[in-house]
Amino acid sequence: MTVRAGSCLCGARAYEIEGEIDAVWVCHCSRCRKASGSSGNSILIVPRDRFRWVRGEDHEVTFALPSGYSITRCRTCGAPLPAETDETNIYVTAGSLDTPLGRGVRTHLFCASRADWDRDEPDVRYFDERSR
Numbered sequence: 001m002t003v004r005a006g007s008c009l010c011g012a013r014a015y016e017i018e019g020e021i022d023a024v025w026v027c028h029c030s031r032c033r034k035a036s037g038s039s040g041n042s043i044l045i046v047p048r049d050r051f052r053w054v055r056g057e058d059h060e061v062t063f064a065l066p067s068g069y070s071i072t073r074c075r076t077c078g079a080p081l082p083a084e085t086d087e088t089n090i091y092v093t094a095g096s097l098d099t100p101l102g103r104g105v106r107t108h109l110f111c112a113s114r115a116d117w118d119r120d121e122p123d124v125r126y127f128d129e130r131s132r
Contacts, residue, residue: 030113
């Protein structure tokens with residue numbers, strides 16, 4: 001069985017996922033944009049019985065808004081951690097994977113809320129490494 005590993009930016013909090021992942025989901029709602037500081041929140045939806053934490057239980061802190069939205073981050077580096085707010089699934093931040101996924105984005109959610117800048121300009125540039 002395939003096992004994929006993931007962790008926060010500093011490596012203090014780490015997890016493993018057993019089995020295959022269907023694809024990546026990207027949520028473009030304003031809360032996910034603000035929580036990620038980017039165009040959206042890229043997640044993997046993983047059944048609870050296939051997810052396990054391997055270290056760092058004391059390195060997490062959860063921030064909850066009155067609306068019910070919450071985000072859990074590493075107490076040391078501030079990186080977003082998988083969300084455990086659902087009784088059936090864990091919502092794993094795709095960027096926290098340490099091993100290749102071999103899958104791409106299959107679903108975009110809340111596209112009507114997408115930021116107006118979330119698009120490529122006609123003269124977009126691509127670099128394989130940091131630009132100079």
